[in-house]
Amino acid sequence: VLEYYGVEGTSLDLTPVFAYSDCSLLSHSTEEVPEESYAEQLKSTHGAPVTTYVPFRNGLFLSAAASVALSKGCSVIYYGAHHDDAAGNAYPDCSEEFVNAMNRSVEEGTGGALRIEAPFVRWNKAQIVREGLRLHVPYELTWSCYEGGERPCGKCGTCLDRLRAFEANGVSDPAMK
Numbered sequence: 001v002l003e004y005y006g007v008e009g010t011s012l013d014l015t016p017v018f019a020y021s022d023c024s025l026l027s028h029s030t031e032e033v034p035e036e037s038y039a040e041q042l043k044s045t046h047g048a049p050v051t052t053y054v055p056f057r058n059g060l061f062l063s064a065a066a067s068v069a070l071s072k073g074c075s076v077i078y079y080g081a082h083h084d085d086a087a088g089n090a091y092p093d094c095s096e097e098f099v100n101a102m103n104r105s106v107e108e109g110t111g112g113a114l115r116i117e118a119p120f121v122r123w124n125k126a127q128i129v130r131e132g133l134r135l136h137v138p139y140e141l142t143w144s145c146y147e148g149g150e151r152p153c154g155k156c157g158t159c160l161d162r163l164r165a166f167e168a169n170g171v172s173d174p175a176m177k
């Protein structure tokens with residue numbers, strides 16, 4: 001995707017930070033990634049995040065992005081959180097409250113030089129897919145699956161969310177071909 005749009009990317013090794021977590025998304029975890037929708041998973045979490053919630057990961061990403069952005073003279077961080085992930089407290093670090101709180105921290109901690117924008121924070125995945133189709137987003141290059149296989153599994157929460165988002169727009173998910 002970076003190549004497609006001709007933009008620079010960077011990666012961070014956060015392995016030591018997450019060494020103490022047993023979140024099912026982490027490669028050292030003893031937990032299985034659940035094969036059901038978020039709505040089904042939330043029935044048994046009693047208000048707590050789902051097991052694929054990586055502890056404060058997005059807070060870490062945004063903090064790292066703020067350091068990089070400030071160093072490069074940028075003024076805005078765009079954060080792709082969306083409403084499906086925040087619904088029912090599945091991922092509390094995707095909520096509008098979280099975005100507002102992090103934005104306030106970033107603004108305060110950078111002397112007003114930097115802010116966070118989260119244009120999809122009130123959108124569901126179907127609305128995002130629709131906008132992406134309009135903008136000719138190369139969805140065949142994108143990935144949602146939590147299993148880390150050669151192809152999307154089609155069974156984990158994020159695969160199901162994505163499949164339904166494409167279905168809602170009357171198109172098939174090119175990643176599933």
Ligand SMILES: [Zn+2]
Nearest residue numbers: 145153156159
């Ligand atoms: Zn999957």
